[in-house]
Amino acid sequence: MRTITYRDALREAIREEMQRDERVFILGEDIAGYGGTYAVSKGLFEEFGEKRVRDTPLAEEVITGAAIGAALGGLRPILELMTINFSLLASDQIVNQAAKFRYMFGGQPEIPLVIRMPGGGGAQRGAQHSQSLESWYAHIPGLKVVMPATPYDAKGMLKSAVRDPDPVLFIEHELLYNVKGEVPDEGVEYTVPLNRGEVKRQGEHVTIITFSRMLHVTLQAAEDLAKEGIEAEVIDLRSIRPIDIDLLIDSVKKTNRVVIAEEGWKYYGTGQGLAALIYEYAFDYMDAPIQHVTSADVPMPYSKVLERAALPNYNAIVNAVKTIVPAALVHA
Amino acid sequence: MKTVEMPKMGDTMEEGKILRWIKHEGDPVKKGESLAEVETDKVNIEIEAFAGGVLRKILVPEGKSASIGAGIALIGAPDEPLPEGVAGNGAAQSAASTPAGTAKSAKIAGAPVPEDTQAVSQQASVQVAPPMESRAHIFISPVARRLAEESQLDYRHVQGTGPNGRIIRMDVEAALAQRQAVAASVTAPPVTAPAAPVPELAPAPAAVDTGEAVEIPLTPMRRTIAKRLSQSMQTAPHFYMTSVIDTGKLADLRRQINEYAEKAPDPVKVGINDLIIKAVALALVRMPQVNVSFAEDKLIQKKQVHVGMAVALEQGLIVPVIHNADRLGILDITRESHRLAEAARTGKLHPEDLVGGTFTVSNLGMFDVDSFTAVINPPESAILAVGSIAPTPVVVDGQVVVRDRMKVTLSSDHRTIDGATAARFLQEFKRLLEEPFGLLL
Numbered sequence: 001m002r003t004i005t006y007r008d009a010l011r012e013a014i015r016e017e018m019q020r021d022e023r024v025f026i027l028g029e030d031i032a033g034y035g036g037t038y039a040v041s042k043g044l045f046e047e048f049g050e051k052r053v054r055d056t057p058l059a060e061e062v063i064t065g066a067a068i069g070a071a072l073g074g075l076r077p078i079l080e081l082m083t084i085n086f087s088l089l090a091s092d093q094i095v096n097q098a099a100k101f102r103y104m105f106g107g108q109p110e111i112p113l114v115i116r117m118p119g120g121g122g123a124q125r126g127a128q129h130s131q132s133l134e135s136w137y138a139h140i141p142g143l144k145v146v147m148p149a150t151p152y153d154a155k156g157m158l159k160s161a162v163r164d165p166d167p168v169l170f171i172e173h174e175l176l177y178n179v180k181g182e183v184p185d186e187g188v189e190y191t192v193p194l195n196r197g198e199v200k201r202q203g204e205h206v207t208i209i210t211f212s213r214m215l216h217v218t219l220q221a222a223e224d225l226a227k228e229g230i231e232a233e234v235i236d237l238r239s240i241r242p243i244d245i246d247l248l249i250d251s252v253k254k255t256n257r258v259v260i261a262e263e264g265w266k267y268y269g270t271g272q273g274l275a276a277l278i279y280e281y282a283f284d285y286m287d288a289p290i291q292h293v294t295s296a297d298v299p300m301p302y303s304k305v306l307e308r309a310a311l312p313n314y315n316a317i318v319n320a321v322k323t324i325v326p327a328a329l330v331h332a
Numbered sequence: 333m334k335t336v337e338m339p340k341m342g343d344t345m346e347e348g349k350i351l352r353w354i355k356h357e358g359d360p361v362k363k364g365e366s367l368a369e370v371e372t373d374k375v376n377i378e379i380e381a382f383a384g385g386v387l388r389k390i391l392v393p394e395g396k397s398a399s400i401g402a403g404i405a406l407i408g409a410p411d412e413p414l415p416e417g418v419a420g421n422g423a424a425q426s427a428a429s430t431p432a433g434t435a436k437s438a439k440i441a442g443a444p445v446p447e448d449t450q451a452v453s454q455q456a457s458v459q460v461a462p463p464m465e466s467r468a469h470i471f472i473s474p475v476a477r478r479l480a481e482e483s484q485l486d487y488r489h490v491q492g493t494g495p496n497g498r499i500i501r502m503d504v505e506a507a508l509a510q511r512q513a514v515a516a517s518v519t520a521p522p523v524t525a526p527a528a529p530v531p532e533l534a535p536a537p538a539a540v541d542t543g544e545a546v547e548i549p550l551t552p553m554r555r556t557i558a559k560r561l562s563q564s565m566q567t568a569p570h571f572y573m574t575s576v577i578d579t580g581k582l583a584d585l586r587r588q589i590n591e592y593a594e595k596a597p598d599p600v601k602v603g604i605n606d607l608i609i610k611a612v613a614l615a616l617v618r619m620p621q622v623n624v625s626f627a628e629d630k631l632i633q634k635k636q637v638h639v640g641m642a643v644a645l646e647q648g649l650i651v652p653v654i655h656n657a658d659r660l661g662i663l664d665i666t667r668e669s670h671r672l673a674e675a676a677r678t679g680k681l682h683p684e685d686l687v688g689g690t691f692t693v694s695n696l697g698m699f700d701v702d703s704f705t706a707v708i709n710p711p712e713s714a715i716l717a718v719g720s721i722a723p724t725p726v727v728v729d730g731q732v733v734v735r736d737r738m739k740v741t742l743s744s745d746h747r748t749i750d751g752a753t754a755a756r757f758l759q760e761f762k763r764l765l766e767e768p769f770g771l772l773l
Contacts, residue, residue, distance in 0.1 A: 256473075256475050256501055283474050284474050284475060284477075284478045285474065285475050285478075286473060286474045286475055287473040287474075287475045287476060287494075287500050287501040288473060288494065288495075288500065323495075326493065326494065326500065326502060328493065328502065329502050
């Protein structure tokens with residue numbers, strides 16, 4: 001095992017898949033000569049050439065449509081959109097075309113398309129460039145939406161996404177690219193499934209369900225809570241759609257308490273969807289109302305201070321846990 | 333008699349809420365006078381009487397809503413009889429959602445629930461414990477409710493420690509622990525002074541000297557003992573069966589085990605009672621018909637064997653449980669029984685130490701008791717009362733010799749266990765103690 005960054009893990013996954021299968025190619029804005037806005041594709045143009053590493057115009061609807069067409073034609077495109085915020089321009093292609101073809105044409109066409117894009121805030125990109133829109137896409141039957149949080153999962157899930165016969169939205173986070181973690185040596189083959197969450201930390205008093213960047217904040221909170229005797233079980237959802245509901249329910253049956261921590265907004269989002277499922281399937285195991293840690297219900301402020309105040313943080317998670325874990329339980 | 337109806341005041345209005353009655357029952361009303369203030373979806377407005385007379389009856393009380401056209405009050409002459417159904421104090425308690433232009437429909441809207449309906453709803457509520465009426469204002473978490481219902485615990489009086497006084501899982505577990513903190517013997521054992529103070533247990537309330545006697549208020553534990561054991565004696569038809577057991581080989585085995593155990597890295601001293609618990613557990617595995625609970629319409633045969641051990645405390649009795657005793661080795665049973673006895677004396681038992689028992693052993697052998705009978709600890713079906721081991725003259729091969737003997741008496745609930753079943757259980761238990769290598773194998 002080596003320790004590498006999330007960015008390097010993504011690049012390795014793309015390179016290994018391009019070496020393994022010549023139908024795999026990448027396209028996006030400034031990904032070739034420039035190496036990508038977040039330098040994920042750096043060096044790939046030199047290695048694979050312009051035919052398989054293609055710069056595109058700044059026209060998300062057009063390039064997403066082109067990628068869908070390429071996938072229908074038998075290629076396996078990995079499309080990079082500069083951020084999930086710009087994917088709104090391509091939302092008709094994603095929602096009305098990519099997600100629908102297999103259903104509307106007798107299951108015949110496959111669209112083995114991966115769309116990579118970072119979401120989330122925290123880097124002072126302002127209201128239009130700091131959104132967590134995964135819930136929008138996770139609403140749509142026909143799409144898979146994954147949000148790995150660690151370099152190991154990022155590499156393993158990106159490889160699975162490339163090999164999947166259906167469109168996969170692979171949502172990264174601007175503040176994850178430099179996160180480091182252990183990943184098997186280059187060339188050591190492994191994949192991570194697209195439909196499985198993972199218990200990243202075992203605990204008995206409360207289940208904290210989270211994903212993407214919030215996993216790291218949550219793990220820090222859980223370690224500190226443990227010093228006070230509260231053992232939190234931390235589940236990394238990894239896939240927003242499909243949901244690994246069995247994993248969640250098994251944990252809830254054990255802990256009877258749930259905190260959901262996500263960077264998205266509160267209303268009508270991923271966390272509320274999860275909460276409804278948990279109440280549906282594990283109502284008789286709940287000992288306290290589900291607590292939901294989210295971004296403030298405002299467009300993201302540009303001001304550094306206000307942005308920090310708007311994002312869910314360590315304290316919010318600790319407070320949510322303490323709201324539903326009785327002190328007497330911990331010290332019993 | 334004229335019915336005042338909820339007027340329609342705006343295109344989108346579907347119902348109106350009575351904010352305030354300006355006139356009260358018995359007040360004279362002139363045509364055009366304001367009767368009540370009504371809140372619609374847009375505005376608050378006063379509604380006027382369209383006829384004069386006396387406001388005889390208010391059908392929709394303040395704070396309640398009524399649909400457009402529904403009757404909200406009756407205006408009539410002072411001595412005019414009220415329509416059937418609204419006489420007496422039958423003012424509508426619920427929203428009059430049915431248009432009530434006539435006295436007959438007013439009855440639907442505001443009349444008391446017919447008796448037969450009440451009877452039905454009462455009958456229905458009998459089947460849920462506790463009744464729906466009494467749980468309306470009880471906040472209890474789903475898992476706590478499920479646990480309480482599975483354990484047939486009436487949670488209406490459980491103190492909730494969660495937000496809004498919500499009863500949460502740990503509250504139910506504590507209540508179950510208290511319920512279990514009751515055992516079992518008819519003969520209350522002599523009080524043994526605890527070695528250490530018992531900070532966790534409630535202090536005994538002050539006694540009152542009345543001159544002729546001393547009145548001692550009940551502690552919660554004493555109250556529970558009284559309630560639970562009365563219930564056991566009154567509902568479970570007890571029958572008793574005594575067996576005399578030769579403990580010679582058992583004493584030898586115990587000596588050998590202790591010679592070994594005192595040199596173990598974690599030395600421990602095995603008592604006769606630990607061997608008895610092990611024998612009970614193995615006998616229950618072989619005779620699962622005894623490891624049962626009576627649940628009105630069915631028997632519940634437990635798959636696991638959890639043996640409770642009655643411990644005498646100054647405040648009363650408590651029955652901590654050795655879980656899965658059949659699967660524990662003798663040294664582990666001993667360590668667990670020591671831990672539980674110590675925790676019981678110092679008030680440090682955890683709720684999980686007190687739940688789940690499927691059979692209880694009450695041993696008064698140390699008090700030089702020949703034999704006794706014990707009261708079953710519900711929802712268990714049997715309890716074993718163990719007396720002292722005493723040198724006894726017995727006949728062996730035609731000769732009178734002195735051997736150690738122990739009398740045990742099994743109390744069984746005849747609803748679940750028949751005499752032959754109890755006898756076979758006792759036989760199995762006796763064999764395990766008289767040929768005690770079976771305890772090790």
